[in-house]
Amino acid sequence: MNKEVVIVGGGPAGMLMGLLLAKENVNVTVLEKNKSLSRDFRGETIAPGSVYLLKKLGVFPALEEHGFIKVRKIKMYDREDKLFSVNFDELDHPQKYGIDMPQPVVLEALKEKALDYPNFQYIEGATFTDLIKEDRKVVGVRYKESGHELEVRTKLVIGAEGRYSRLQTLGNFQVKKKEFSRDLIWFKVPKPADWEEGNLIKVHKHDHVIILPTYPDFLRVGTYISLGGNRETKKKGISTFIDKVCAIEPKLRIPMEEHITSWDDTTLLKIFTAHVDDWANDGLILIGDSAHTLSPILGQGVNIAMQDAFELLPYVTNGLKTHSEALPANLFHRFIEERKKQVSFVSNFQARQEQNLSASSPLQCTIRKVKMKLLDKAPFKNKVMKKLQYGVVANETMEV
Ligand SMILES: Cc1cc2nc3c(=O)[nH]c(=O)nc-3n(C[C@H](O)[C@H](O)[C@H](O)COP(=O)(O)OP(=O)(O)OC[C@H]3O[C@@H](n4cnc5c(N)ncnc54)[C@H](O)[C@@H]3O)c2cc1C
Known part of the structure; x- marks a missing residue:
């Protein structure tokens, strides 16, 4: 089988990437090891920036049909004493809320929308097993489905396998992992x-x-x-x-x-963070948790994973137009540089919050209280929160 792009993993990053490429008439396959989209305790809160994206893509009506909880506030208290709060209504952006709903519903809505395009293929129960390489370039993948060993050749493999990525290892990527x-x-x-x-x-x-x-x-x-x-x-x-x-x-x-x-x-x-140094090899790029596993603080994993896909799209479509075989890694340098800035902004913010939360001595707890109350009143609070919650769509103004 030959495909222009193969995506490994049908989570938020992979499924959205599949839809975005399908809309651009790219011949794309998503391989997902699970037969169902069922997930437990994973990424149920979707930040307002990604809700905005889902609205723009026309996926939102399917989510409304199912129902969700609107998330408009984040609050932090020391018992009953308020330390910090953010109200999305007060942020300068047309999308005023995030949502909380089961991740399978979101994935199903993305998949259904993508299946409207005949150039999109979704293979469930397909476990990626190995990369096919020629002259050190990735030119395809091997996978197992119903006991059969199969392979697919492609110009680009997008690794969206999540936090326990085999592609990280097989692609010889350098990973900085930190256990909490x-x-x-x-x-x-x-x-x-x-x-x-x-x-x-x-x-x-x-x-x-x-x-x-x-x-x-x-x-x-x-x-x-x-x-x-x-x-x-x-x-x-x-x-x-x-x-x-x-x-x-x-x-x-x-x-x-x-x-x-x-x-x-x-x-x-087990909480850990992992950051891959360089996300691309010739013919292969990582996105989402495979490239950067964040801490669960402030629920940003899905947001960042979806924005990776959104930002990667033009690099892939342009590359496919100008290359007849494996897309070279250098096509993605700018994308990686830009995304790493946003990822490190989020992960540094999370690390500071983690430090606050892990305060243990009475003095540290007092410092935490003072710091969070000062941050709550700081004039830059909403600006920082806007960058965190909306990322790449922070400056968009379309009413949704
Ligand atoms: C307990 C917990 C709570 C969280 N809560 C939130 C939250 O509220 N909000 C938020 O934004 N983030 C949250 N996160 C983080 C969030 O779930 C992830 O950041 C996000 O799901 C990453 O998306 P992804 O598509 O990169 O990876 P994943 O969602 O992990 O998807 C990877 C996909 O690849 C598939 N796969 C794996 N290996 C293979 C293989 N070999 N072959 C084929 N397919 C494969 C998997 O089955 C999976 O479907 C939470 C994480 C945890 C652990």
């Missing part, structure tokens, strides 16, 4: 009736919880434990864990006592 000093436990509970809207970060002394209202009427809650402390946490029992969370947010006690009855109701997550 703590692990994260996530769980989901029904939302109490009087719950206020907005994504909430609550801190208290050396501990904190992140609480995200989740479609249709749940809260996703994340809290840190010490690195490798899962066994110790479990030994103390689930009720000690509930006490730890409720010491910070007492309103979670009833839903937690009813719904978090064993560790099976929770998910342990």
